[in-house]
Amino acid sequence: MKAARVRERGMIVIEEVPIPEIKEKEVLIAVHRVGICGTDVGVVDGHVSATYPVTLGHEYSGVVAKVGSPRLTPHLKVGDPVVSGGGWGCGECELCNQGLDLYCKNRRSLGRNVDGCMAEYIKVDYRAVSKLPATVSLDEAQNVVNIGCSVRAVRKLDLTKIKTAAVIGPGNAGLMILQLLKMGGVAKVVMAGTRDFRLEMARRFGADEAVNIRREDLAKKIAGWFPFGVDAVFESSGTTGGLQSAFDIIKSNGSVVVFSIITERMKEFDPSFLYLKEPIIYGSKGAGGAFPEAIRLLEEKKLQILPMITHRFPLVETAKAFKVFSDKVADALRIVIDVRP
Numbered sequence: 001m002k003a004a005r006v007r008e009r010g011m012i013v014i015e016e017v018p019i020p021e022i023k024e025k026e027v028l029i030a031v032h033r034v035g036i037c038g039t040d041v042g043v044v045d046g047h048v049s050a051t052y053p054v055t056l057g058h059e060y061s062g063v064v065a066k067v068g069s070p071r072l073t074p075h076l077k078v079g080d081p082v083v084s085g086g087g088w089g090c091g092e093c094e095l096c097n098q099g100l101d102l103y104c105k106n107r108r109s110l111g112r113n114v115d116g117c118m119a120e121y122i123k124v125d126y127r128a129v130s131k132l133p134a135t136v137s138l139d140e141a142q143n144v145v146n147i148g149c150s151v152r153a154v155r156k157l158d159l160t161k162i163k164t165a166a167v168i169g170p171g172n173a174g175l176m177i178l179q180l181l182k183m184g185g186v187a188k189v190v191m192a193g194t195r196d197f198r199l200e201m202a203r204r205f206g207a208d209e210a211v212n213i214r215r216e217d218l219a220k221k222i223a224g225w226f227p228f229g230v231d232a233v234f235e236s237s238g239t240t241g242g243l244q245s246a247f248d249i250i251k252s253n254g255s256v257v258v259f260s261i262i263t264e265r266m267k268e269f270d271p272s273f274l275y276l277k278e279p280i281i282y283g284s285k286g287a288g289g290a291f292p293e294a295i296r297l298l299e300e301k302k303l304q305i306l307p308m309i310t311h312r313f314p315l316v317e318t319a320k321a322f323k324v325f326s327d328k329v330a331d332a333l334r335i336v337i338d339v340r341p
């Protein structure tokens with residue numbers, strides 16, 4: 001089968017590799033749709049830890065090709081449409097036993113330390129597989145991981161207490177968080193970003209205000225609308241600038257949710273605001289138990305997912321697809337790899 005792999009930093013190659021052999025606790029999935037995520041780009045450029053050589057990708061949809069043991073997966077039949085989480089814990093350590101498998105030191109992460117989904121087939125742990133309802137298309141389902149992660153991020157807060165919020169970074173996840181905040185009844189949500197195309201999409205998805213930080217000062221705009229700051233900020237830009245903005249615009253005693261992997265170091269950090277403003281700061285990593293909710297949202301057609309897909313490439317053009325992502329092409333948002341037609 002064909003797989004998009006990284007052997008050395010900065011280079012994606014399409015290789016012919018054997019179809020994975022599965023063991024009892026594994027499921028073989030024929031991959032259909034894959035979305036490119038910032039984490040994948042980090043794996044290629046070396047900012048996100050990974051074990052090379054590795055097949056890229058962790059956000060996908062496909063159909064069951066083979067099950068290791070029908071006894072373990074009585075609900076799965078060959079041909080069933082499925083998605084899986086982007087990783088799973090070892091199932092044996094103290095953290096896993098406490099249900100904290102997200103932090104497992106031996107966590108298997110697709111496209112990082114085990115082969116991912118940018119290939120014709122992928123094998124995954126049976127515990128990570130979720131069957132899709134018939135009404136959810138594989139095009140929609142390629143984004144389940146992100147929806148789950150966004151649901152988990154939003155769940156950190158009690159939305160009934162949040163009247164104003166800002167989302168920094170209108171990427172795939174930021175736009176999802178925006179939709180969840182509006183759905184949860186947050187009266188005013190401001191989106192901040194650098195690309196007009198994405199900010200326009202944010203407005204279409206319900207943002208009450210959109211600020212292009214290349215042209216406008218976010219802190220000044222926020223102070224104009226909300227003199228005390230916003231109740232909640234979601235940082236999903238993955239930049240230290242975004243995080244600093246979050247600290248600047250959060251209302252005293254408000255909540256900041258850090259959703260992205262920020263790989264740069266902060267050059268200047270004035271920690272006095274921690275005392276002065278008493279913000280509540282959350283990190284949010286992964287989808288945890290939010291998959292059922294993500295699938296339910298897709299089933300109920302409550303989120304705009306398909307309009308986010310701006311580019312599609314066949315598997316053999318994975319490197320080209322990554323370039324569209326990392327070049328920050330003006331009209332690019334969700335870039336999908338069609339592994340099968």
Ligand SMILES: [Zn+2]
Pocket residue numbers: 037038039040058059145
């Ligand atoms: Zn991802």
Ligand SMILES: [Zn+2]
Pocket residue numbers: 089090091092093094095096101104105106107
């Ligand atoms: Zn573990």
